[in-house]
Amino acid sequence: MRTTIQQPNSPQNGETFQFKPELLTLSRTWKPKAEEGRLRKMIFVWIALAVIVIFFMLPIAYLFSTSFKSPVDVVDGSFFPNAVEAENWPRAFAQVPLWSFMRNSILAAAFSVFVTLGVAVMATYAMLKLEVGKSFLPDMILASYVAPPIIALIPMFVLMQKLGLLNSIAGMVLIYGLMNVPVAFWLMRSFVLQVPKALDEAAWLDGASYFKTFFRVTLPLLYPAMIATGLICFILSFNELLFAQAMTFDSDSRTLPVGISLFQGERRVNFGQMAAASSAGIIPVYFIALFCQKWLIGGLTQGGVK
Amino acid sequence: MMLLPVLAGLGAFFIYPFVYLIGLSFSKSTLANTFQKWVGWDNFDWMFTGTNFTSSIATTVIFAITVSIVQLILGLLIAYLLYTSVKNGRVLRALILLPLMTPPVMVGIAWKLLLSPTGWINSLLSQAGLIEQPISILGDQRFAFPSIMLADTWQWTPFIVILSYAALQSLPEDVFEAAALDGAHARTTFFKLTLPMLAPALLSILLIRMIMAFKTFDLVFVLTQGGPGGQTDVSTYTIWRTALQEFDLGLAGAQTLLFAIVISLVTLPIVFLNNKAEARL
Structure with a gap:
């Protein structure tokens, strides 16, 4: 038996044209007045x-x-x-270590995506399909999404200080990875609900464990959703300023938004160089936006409307 | 078992911060030296009497409500135009997606260049004869706050376009065919048919956008730093400054708690109502 989950693309794709007789009558009575x-x-x-x-x-x-x-x-x-x-x-590349900012941003964002998906996918499945935690846990996650990130800033700063992860890419990976979990839950929700429950039940009846069912049956169906969610979380992390600004202090860990916001804050900056540095920093996300448009739009709309 | 990581995450990012902030707000704490001594309600007293934090919260609430409503209207109109008048809007939608993907810091810098006294908007205005001297738009009490709203609208309207477009696509087509057969006017169809059917989706979109607007920080950080005269001092920025520029963690804790309470009062009731309405459908 094959079950496919709907790919996140617009419903127009693949839809065949249906002949509608009433359109013909309409076009006959159509007067080009x-x-x-x-x-x-x-x-x-x-x-x-x-x-x-x-x-x-x-x-x-x-x-x-x-x-x-x-x-x-x-x-x-x-x-x-x-x-x-x-x-x-x-000149912009010579004045500020743009390459290391870019490397830091990409590393922090990419690894945080794995943390987010690792935490969120299983949890979403457990909460929605196995109904662990009833509606309380989903509501908590929703509430933590509504809460502004500034709430977590000071406590996380102190926590990271104690863990020795301040001013490190590993610290930012951990922060972003956890911070995006509610977003990922939100985006994954409708995809997980689309997986027919009969599929899981069939696997359980055959004697598969919850874990085996999840990894062998459900997870492969969720790959498209995970790609869409991963891309959106990558961009969220890549663009983030507040936490990166507070927790990174030198070019070994500073991300692009921090580096560029500091560059523009300097008194004697040259507008041309500032524009060049900013343009360079935009290029990676635009690359993703143009080549992964289908996934991004699919992910955004799944999470937003349904 | 599967939930352990998410519980840890919730603990680290939600429960622990709240407990910690409550502790901070009743203590004298600096960034270098936390919990020096318990001071009771001193931080809260000072927040209400000695700082402008309540006006910062008002600024944030006005900002969030204004931009989310303006962007919802604009975004819906654009989505409707694309949906009804453009056959294959893939290229257009790709272009419209770009502002949304742009890092907010770069959005800020782009608008800063446009709005600067030597920027293009000033030269347009003077060519049109509206101004004689170049003006500092971001340094002007009248224009700074609307400028932040403009940059935010530029960045986030595409988000609403994409979501509204998807909502429009999910509407049943036969109703519209029936309306067209009955000879309904385009405007009537929009207000009597499209809008009511979209209303639940639009409410969710508005909510998501409003929640995000409460978190605005980057644009203010780059464009105005809260100025001129505190006009654009949104709460996240104020709290950030109290904690990481003035190092007064006790006061920052009290500010954060008040801010969290206000946001919850504004959004949570609608969020849960919205969820209940969705569940009933």
């Missing part, structure tokens, strides 16, 4: 879409554009540089 109105509507749609795209691209475009401006062009106020100057990029 509104030809002009349709044209007007199309123009309106195109203008609206253009405004939307321009609004959402503008700050990023300006950031990239500024990264190619000479110090004279920066104060000029025009959108594009008068003369393209690529110097800012190597």
